[in-house]
Amino acid sequence: MSDNENAGRRDLRMPDDDEEFAVVQDMLGANRVKVRCADGVERTARIPGRMQKRIWIREGDVVLVEPWDWQDEKADVTWRYEKSEADQLREEGHIA
Template sequence: MSENEGRNNLRMPNDDEEFAVVTNMLGANRVKVRCADGTERTARIPGRMQKRIWIREDDVVLVDPWDWQDEKADVTWRYKKQEADQLREEGHIQ
């Protein structure tokens, strides 16, 4: 058995993205997230994700912080529970 058995290749953040954990559901397609850099941001769930991907509290997501307003961001990806556990094991998130 190889040490990478059972490991999935996961989507990693681009240069402008970072990991975040959903802390609160705000309604109107918005969530409160705690980013890896320690900043609390209000994140918007884009239309292409609204009906296809259900986001709940404590989910690990990728966010793209806005350039012009640091306290806001867009959700770009949601990790499943197994994928989030794998990211924690590999030390990418806490």
Template sequence: MPTVSEESGRRNLRMPNDDEMFAVVTDMLGGGRVRLQCNDGKERMGRIPGRMRFRTWINEGDVVLIEPWDWQDEKADIEWRYKGQDADQLRREGHID
């Protein structure tokens, strides 16, 4: 759960590791799959893992944290979904377009 800094109102959010990046969901494909526009400029097919499938609803326009597959670069697993105000903070700070 993100914490809020008292003086600035900035929330401490989960940031990507070395093998993760930000992406925006552009299309829902069905079957736990989504189309993603990634921060590196590539378009990938994302997979919603079972641990998130029924607990976290993902919609078009959501900002997510993904981990591209090592063996197939055009696909990725979704690791985290940012809520609206968290996504707005990431945009303000210049992490995503």
């Protein structure tokens, strides 16, 4: 890559082994959101207390979620990407 192509690129947080990309579909209230995960499963995701006051999550946001081991239809939100970061992930083919 030339410097011009790489100029706007940032190193983004990528999912760990137990995390995956998801897009927020709906706000459910009570610190919960409905997300569509990269594996095609729709899950109810919980926004943990450490994120509630600091990070605003809206419909259409790209987030990282960690699906629960014992209940596959639920997950925890672990990270939210800014719009520019989500655009970069789409350009690089990480998310659809």
